[in-house]
Amino acid sequence: MTFSIVARQGEAYGVAVASKFLAVGAVVPAARIGVGAVATQSYARVAYLDELIGRLASGESASGALAAATALDPGRETRQVGVVGASSAATFTGSECNAWAGGVARDDGDTAYAIQGNILTGPEVVEAMERAWLASTGRPFAQRLHAALVAGDAAGGDSRGRQSAALYAVEPGSGYDASGVLADLRVDDHADPVTELGRLLAEWEMYFGKPEDVRPLAGPLADEVRERLARLGFTGDDPAHVLADWAGNANYEARLSPDGIDARVLEALRAATPDPR
Incomplete structure (x- = not known):
């Protein structure tokens, strides 16, 4: 019922997600500065968020943390999870996830990503998201996350339709008062949530972004x-x-x-x- 990207770029970590589900941002994403990011979906187990972030913080790899967490969960075959750490990325799709379900994960050094989805129109959704992420190299991190979501939505997205979307990202020194919150946006119930999320992201960057292309006042x-x-x-x-x-x-x-x-x-x-x- 959901498609998401969990990613790292430099010191930034974040998650972008969309679903035919009310307020998906209240359930799926988590990220912590200097540690990593997680998305839990498909009969989501919200406890995975703190558990996996904690395992990453203790030094476990994304794949190791994910394997350990799912091994302890009797409902794991209904779940889908993406995890990115400081030097690793992993995705898990249980055998009982509703079709089409699957994902891809890769760590390229300075960047890493885990892309996954369930109840999708087909594998083309994940494939389009991966292409969009790779093609957006050089753009600001939050914009890259949203670009992947846009591509997945355009490729078919959730086979049941659209309802909500969210983007949560952290980076040292970013955001209001240098809080480290690079973006924290939710569209809880909307006919076109991914597009609305893009509008909100542009507004967020205007209000909380760092100065760019500064010209002398002379x-x-x-x-x-x-x-x-x-x-x-x-x-x-x-x-x-x-x-x-x-x-x-x-x-x-x-x-x-x-x-x-x-x-x-x-x-x-x-x-x-x-x-x-």
């Missing part, structure tokens, strides 16, 4: 920023200080930089002050 750009801010009622001699006032009011303070103005903040400022035609 010359004509400083004049433009000062003039646009004045149109919004924010005035002063120093455009950096005025920009900080406006950005704080708009909740964009995470994207402020002492070196100038972030490209996405500039885009938002221009959108808020359209030029007359």
Whole structure:
């Protein structure tokens, strides 16, 4: 009833999942900074999340942790689990999972992934997710997770339909107040949850992402920023200080930089002050 990707990229770990199931993000994903990530699905055993994260934290490999945990579970043949650790990845599909069910796992050194699904339209869902993950090299981690989910959804996804999706990822120093939460998003009940999750991810990155493509606030750009801010009622001699006032009011303070103005903040400022035609 669910398809997911569990992955690592550098120091980031995360899970993206979609299902014809209410609030799938409340059940399937877990991740811990410096340790790993887990997805439990198909008659999900939520206790696997803490158990597997704990085993990874104690130094067990993903495959070793998964084998030990499932061996102790009398319901293991109904389960499906993906695990990624610091240097390993593993997936498990029980023999009693509803068809089509299966997965793939690989550790390539700096990156690793486990992709799995059950009650899918066919193996093409997992295959499409793997291709999308591999083709998205170079993109931000959370975007890569979502790209894999989009590909799985487009390939057929859950054979029963769509209802919910979620993305949870961690990385040292990321997120609001450098909490380490790179993304924490859920679409609990929606006609097109994977698309809605993408919209929320774009918003999340705007509010909590790090500054990017920063341009110095000098010359004509400083004049433009000062003039646009004045149109919004924010005035002063120093455009950096005025920009900080406006950005704080708009909740964009995470994207402020002492070196100038972030490209996405500039885009938002221009959108808020359209030029007359």
